[in-house]
Amino acid sequence: DAGITQSPRYKITETGRQVTLMCHQTWSHSYMFWYRQDLGHGLRLIYYSAAADITDKGEVPDGYVVSRSKTENFPLTLESATRSQTSVYFCASSGVVGGYEQYFGPGTRLTVT
Amino acid sequence: KNEVEQSPQNLTAQEGEFITINCSYSVGISALHWLQQHPGGGIVSLFMLSSGKKKHGRLIATINIQEKHSSLHITASHPRDSAVYICAVSGLGSARQLTFGSGTQLTVLP
Numbered sequence: 001d002a003g004i005t006q007s008p009r010y011k012i013t014e015t016g017r018q019v020t021l022m023c024h025q026t027w028s029h030s031y032m033f034w035y036r037q038d039l040g041h042g043l044r045l046i047y048y049s050a051a052a053d054i055t056d057k058g059e060v061p062d063g064y065v066v067s068r069s070k071t072e073n074f075p076l077t078l079e080s081a082t083r084s085q086t087s088v089y090f091c092a093s094s095g096v097v098g099g100y101e102q103y104f105g106p107g108t109r110l111t112v113t
Numbered sequence: 114k115n116e117v118e119q120s121p122q123n124l125t126a127q128e129g130e131f132i133t134i135n136c137s138y139s140v141g142i143s144a145l146h147w148l149q150q151h152p153g154g155g156i157v158s159l160f161m162l163s164s165g166k167k168k169h170g171r172l173i174a175t176i177n178i179q180e181k182h183s184s185l186h187i188t189a190s191h192p193r194d195s196a197v198y199i200c201a202v203s204g205l206g207s208a209r210q211l212t213f214g215s216g217t218q219l220t221v222l223p
Contacts, residue, residue, distance in 0.1 A: 043213040100209040104156040
């Protein structure tokens with residue numbers, strides 16, 4: 001499918017487990033982003049990537065790991081999930097074509113019990 | 114103080130009314146974005162602008178760079194416009210990562 005997709009869309013996991021959220025885009029956009037959305041905090045940047053093998057921290061990176069071995073994929077891993085990581089996670093991408101407008105995935109609702 | 118401030122936080126209007134949502138920011142930006150999020154839904158980019166005014170259908174976005182202020186207007190509002198509208202700014206760095214306002218919950222009553 002063309003566009004930007006996320007999987008899974010919903011996930012329930014237990015405290016301490018490792019969880020990986022997937023993000024895939026078909027536009028060959030160079031930039032990709034992970035945000036979390038929480039009531040009272042709005043959207044906040046977790047990590048971003050400017051290109052394959054280039055990643056950098058955002059506002060709230062603690063407890064998360066990212067990788068980008070291929071341009072089209074940008075997985076987000078919670079190494080040991082905590083209840084405070086219960087949130088809705090959005091992936092986004094942008095590129096030079098389109099003037100850096102960001103395109104968002106449908107989101108993943110993660111619950112940590 | 115947040116870098117991006119939106120007002121109002123909540124807005125209820127009657128169908129057909131003209132609606133304005135405001136956004137102020139305190140940092141240098143490369144662009145300002147207006148996003149829309151329906152309940153339980155994803156986030157859609159409505160506008161990205163760095164100067165002047167843009168129009169798409171019944172939606173109009175303006176920005177005043179000197180005053181660090183932007184407005185989103187909806188003309189002839191409709192219940193389907195009910196959503197959260199989010200203002201965000203792209204920083205001056207090369208990655209253009211977004212910093213978001215807290216959002217405005219708009220409800221348009223029939």
